[in-house]
Amino acid sequence: MPRPKSQLLFLQEPEALPELDSWVQLRAQDRQPFTFAEREALNYLWEEGQEIRLREDNRFVPVKLSPGQWRLIIERLANEKLYEALLDESWDGQDLLSYLHSLDAEADKPYRHIFCPADPRFELVKASEGSYNLKLKALSGQHELTSEQKAQLSQLLTQFVALESGVTTGQLLAAYQQQFTGEALAPSALESWLLQQPEWTRIGLDRWLPRQFVPAPAPVRRYAVLPVTGGKLEPVEPEMGATTITEIEPEDDREPVEESGPLETEEDTQAPLAIGWKVTLRAWQLNEGVVSVPKAAQTLYPRAYKLGKILALSALWYEDGADFTVWLDKAAHRLFGPELQEKLDFLGAGTILQVRWSQAGLTFTVLGEDSAVSAEEARLVDLTALAALRSTELESYRASLRALLTSGPLSFAQLYEQLCQRQQHKANRHTVSSILSGSPEFSFDHATKQWALNLAVSNEDGARHLRQAIILSKGANDKDASSRTLSEVVSINMKKLEQLRQKLLERPAES
Numbered sequence: 201m202p203r204p205k206s207q208l209l210f211l212q213e214p215e216a217l218p219e220l221d222s223w224v225q226l227r228a229q230d231r232q233p234f235t236f237a238e239r240e241a242l243n244y245l246w247e248e249g250q251e252i253r254l255r256e257d258n259r260f261v262p263v264k265l266s267p268g269q270w271r272l273i274i275e276r277l278a279n280e281k282l283y284e285a286l287l288d289e290s291w292d293g294q295d296l297l298s299y300l301h302s303l304d305a306e307a308d309k310p311y312r313h314i315f316c317p318a319d320p321r322f323e324l325v326k327a328s329e330g331s332y333n334l335k336l337k338a339l340s341g342q343h344e345l346t347s348e349q350k351a352q353l354s355q356l357l358t359q360f361v362a363l364e365s366g367v368t369t370g371q372l373l374a375a376y377q378q379q380f381t382g383e384a385l386a387p388s389a390l391e392s393w394l395l396q397q398p399e400w401t402r403i404g405l406d407r408w409l410p411r412q413f414v415p416a417p418a419p420v421r422r423y424a425v426l427p428v429t430g431g432k433l434e435p436v437e438p439e440m441g442a443t444t445i446t447e448i449e450p451e452d453d454r455e456p457v458e459e460s461g462p463l464e465t466e467e468d469t470q471a472p473l474a475i476g477w478k479v480t481l482r483a484w485q486l487n488e489g490v491v492s493v494p495k496a497a498q499t500l501y502p503r504a505y506k507l508g509k510i511l512a513l514s515a516l517w518y519e520d521g522a523d524f525t526v527w528l529d530k531a532a533h534r535l536f537g538p539e540l541q542e543k544l545d546f547l548g549a550g551t552i553l554q555v556r557w558s559q560a561g562l563t564f565t566v567l568g569e570d571s572a573v574s575a576e577e578a579r580l581v582d583l584t585a586l587a588a589l590r591s592t593e594l595e596s597y598r599a600s601l602r603a604l605l606t607s608g609p610l611s612f613a614q615l616y617e618q619l620c621q622r623q624q625h626k627a628n629r630h631t632v633s634s635i636l637s638g639s640p641e642f643s644f645d646h647a648t649k650q651w652a653l654n655l656a657v658s659n660e661d662g663a664r665h666l667r668q669a670i671i672l673s674k675g676a677n678d679k680d681a682s683s684r685t686l687s688e689v690v691s692i693n694m695k696k697l698e699q700l701r702q703k704l705l706e707r708p709a710e711s
Contacts, residue, residue: 214258235269266318276311296332366409418536474558489541514561550574605653
């Protein structure tokens with residue numbers, strides 16, 4: 201049945217209108233640094249009696265941040281970048297036009313950055329003719345502390361200076377009320393005072409930590425690939441790994457953020473409630489203990505005044521339900537930290553790790569293994585000649601580990617560092633973790649997160665156990681391996697660790 205004629209009406213797609221060509225060209229030549237109102241562009245046409253609106257021209261885009269303001273499609277709104285720069289104090293707010301030009305030079309596309317003066321977060325100050333400065337508006341409810349209150353807070357902070365986990369604004373306010381009488385402190389006043397203390401830094405929206413406990417960013421080292429045909433090691437730079445953006449969580453009805461597409465601005469991409477992505481881990485990520493953060497997830501970074509470059513985030517490891525702290529390096533866009541390194545120590549190259557980031561924190565889930573990446577990464581070796589000697593050094597590693605743990609329990613990081621010093625080279629972390637996890641002479645205390653020596657297992661039994669592991673791992677590739685049961689192959693310990701040890705032992709044969 202044909203539809204009525206009235207139902208066949210449709211809106212015409214916007215296109216470039218010739219009547220606005222001269223205005224667009226003039227604005228592009230003048231390089232105006234601010235957004236504009238519709239009347240500024242159409243007033244002369246309206247005076248001539250023409251009924252025309254900017255939405256009819258596809259070269260004009262409304263500014264979602266401030267209704268009634270517009271920009272050209274070749275222009276990019278810089279308000280978010282300016283806000284972050286002022287919050288982080290990476291820019292002092294002087295000479296707005298010069299800073300906008302610097303953003304133009306850094307852009308990967310031919311954008312021209314502009315500013316929306318209607319943004320309520322900013323105060324625009326005209327310094328001179330054609331020159332503007334920008335600053336954030338004063339925080340509401342901020343009060344100046346008295347000299348007595350400042351002295352009391354300095355005394356209070358000495359109780360938390362040795363606390364490596366940091367302290368929140370609420371904990372400080374509660375402790376202040378318990379120890380000192382008088383007028384209650386305003387949270388904004390306390391935060392303003394803390395920001396002036398050089399020995400403390402802000403690592404979260406309301407979390408503070410002595411600077412001495414902030415971990416250094418994860419290092420970026422160079423690795424080398426052992427050619428399949430043999431020969432010298434070829435130095436290569438670490439790759440970011442295979443990173444794939446997955447869908448936004450169902451409770452957020454926005455579309456997933458795409459890495460490519462038409463020219464867009466920050467106000468066109470709203471921050472999602474939650475986002476997930478998958479990372480196929482490479483050997484360098486496991487060795488350095490880092491997980492890369494894709495561009496689409498960077499919209500979830502915490503924003504606060506004078507927030508540090510290194511931030512602490514709450515995290516959950518799904519397999520064992522363990523809560524831990526993961527650190528975010530905002531400059532390098534990486535997640536790192538000793539507790540994350542501890543989790544990655546038990547994974548192999550090619551592991552597919554899913555990361556979900558929401559307002560509650562981050563959740564890490566192991567999904568499986570990419571066999572192609574695992575086989576490719578088997579060629580990755582240390583820059584020293586370790587790879588050619590590992591088959592004979594396994595016993596040396598085991599003996600060294602036993603000797604180091606004789607004096608008492610140690611964390612993996614401490615044990616690994618002392619082992620490298622003892623062996624006089626950089627050992628492979630997965631080799632060390634495989635020996636520790638696959639031998640009954642070593643035990644792990646989940647409460648203290650330390651490795652200890654099981655004195656009930658003798659040195660001879662430990663050496664014999666390691667030889668059995670080598671035989672089983674090599675035998676797993678025999679032609680008759682299909683007849684061997686799974687329990688026979690992995691009877692020493694977990695299947696995953698046995699497979700990892702097998703790959704490490706077979707590397708010298710490939711060279």
